Amino acid sequence: MGRTDVLTLAILGTLAEKPLHGYEIRKRLGASLGPFRALSYGSLYPALKRMVTEGLIEVDDEGVEPTINRRSRIAYRLTDAGTAQLTEELASSGASSWDDDAFDVRFAMFERTDSATRLRILEGRRSRMSERLEEISQGLKAMRERHDLYTAELQRHGLERVEREVEWLDRLIDNERSATSGKDDPADAG
Amino acid sequence: MGRTDVLTLAILGTLAEKPLHGYEIRKRLGASLGPFRALSYGSLYPALKRMVTEGLIEVDDEGVEPTINRRSRIAYRLTDAGTAQLTEELASSGASSWDDDAFDVRFAMFERTDSATRLRILEGRRSRMSERLEEISQGLKAMRERHDLYTAELQRHGLERVEREVEWLDRLIDNERSATSGKDDPADAG
DNA sequence: GTTCGATGTATCGGCGCGATATAACTCTTA
């Protein structure tokens, strides 16, 4: 039941490298997912507390540098349960993995994801985008008689954006496939 | 003070053409803004009620087709106050007009917006996108040493998307300018 | 004749955002 939500997964993944405090978690997440649409403190701090009570993370007293009396900061580290949950989640690829937000978070963790799962997620996302393509084309065709230039233009632009993403995904899927069939090289996407 | 929020504006704009009931409003909005990310009923129905108490819209008993006993449906029409607010809002172009969601809604109503305001909104959006471009490039440069291929690829894709939007906006701005300097032709963007 | 999908209104829980408060540290500059 308790399917890990995107926020929890993102924090788990960020904490996997090393123990960090809230502010730094947010910064790193912002760097991974893009500077805008970084998660808010109003979500982050309550989530951290929740995750402590759930036993996924715990306060890290050890790592405090003993320079002087440091400013108040609370570092968190993964517990065994947290590590286990992250591992399990990274190996999974449910339909929720290709939602808009979830996909980006999952993709940012691809380096820690096995190749087979990477491929499944990319294909799932691709299929989702194909559905959108179809839906938008449908709507665009249906509004044929309606003569609002700007609305149509907005649709066309949306359509193009999705088309671009499909192309991008195709490129990544190709790389993933050839890397798998060959050795175990990381994908060279550029 | 009471700056019209996006949801209210969208409903106001949809109702401007003719009186409609909730379900139909949602459908039309979905057709304008794209089939996915259509607004939910959990937002729509409460908003309609709120707008009635605010005097922006009112229940439309008149327009009921007298065929037989129609299914329960509640059509709404704009009041004078609602029409006034829409008109005022359509002529404005505050910074909120180039937020992600707001911009799409405003753009979808461009046919009812005067050319000068159209241009100001397009330029505002363009400037917003330029800032993002800068931010992402900055972040991409800063993560130079960090060697996570997938994270970098995600950033690059995000960057490309924003670049595309800037190009799109430039095209529209050009059209708008030449239309203004020439006659009063609607933009021919294709 | 009944099952299915679309039409239609409505509410409720809850999550996450944006705003805001607070405060200590750091770097500049007068």
Added chain:
DNA sequence: TAAGAGTTATATCGCGCCGATACATCGAAC
């Protein structure tokens, strides 16, 4: 050395919107 700004850092609170859900009717297919 002291003021001031900018960054680092934690925390909470209200509120808006979404997703799920419930319920009911209609038209068409089978």
